[in-house]
Amino acid sequence: xxxxxxxxxxxxxxxxxxxxxxxxxxxxxxxxxxxxxxxxxxxxxxxxxxxxxxxxxxxxxxxxxxxxxxxxxxxxxxxxxxxxxxxxxxxxxxxxxxxxxxxxxxxxxxxxxxxxxxxxxxxx
Numbered sequence: 001x002x003x004x005x006x007x008x009x010x011x012x013x014x015x016x017x018x019x020x021x022x023x024x025x026x027x028x029x030x031x032x033x034x035x036x037x038x039x040x041x042x043x044x045x046x047x048x049x050x051x052x053x054x055x056x057x058x059x060x061x062x063x064x065x066x067x068x069x070x071x072x073x074x075x076x077x078x079x080x081x082x083x084x085x086x087x088x089x090x091x092x093x094x095x096x097x098x099x100x101x102x103x104x105x106x107x108x109x110x111x112x113x114x115x116x117x118x119x120x121x122x123x124x
Contacts, residue, residue: 005113006059007051007052007055007056007057008052008056008057008113008116008117010051010055010056011047011048011051011052011055011056012048012109012112012113014047015044015045015047015048015051016044016105016109018040018043018044018046018047019040019041019042019043020029020101020102020105021040022036022039022040022043022044023036023037023040023041023101024036024040024101025079026040026100027097027098030051033086033087033090033097033101034083034086034087036097037082037083037086038083039051039099040054041075041079041082045072045075048071048075049071049072049075049107052071052116052121053067053071053083053121056116056121057117057120057121060121062120062121067106067120067121070119070120071116071120071121071123073120074115074116074119074120075112077115078108078109078111078112078115079108081108081111082105082108085100085104085107085108086100086104089103089104093117
């Protein structure tokens, strides 16, 4: 399990960096926070799935098709939570987008790991 956590953190950090940088650039170019966040998510998802499939959860018995759709469901569920927390924080606090996005991404990562480990890439 320790290797799974290390792999998840490593791949997750790379995918999060892609998400974060793309979202900040889109926001700097005039995109609204929710749209910038979506673009960041869409760019980071392939990095996340491929990395987790090949490294974090390489011992999985799940087929690519089964794991992909389960992981997509996990990622979308995490993203809905991400969008909701982002909206709440930006609406009800004076905190800047760059800070809120970073905090929200860290908070959502834990639930994503748990669902990925024990459902999407389930081991026997």
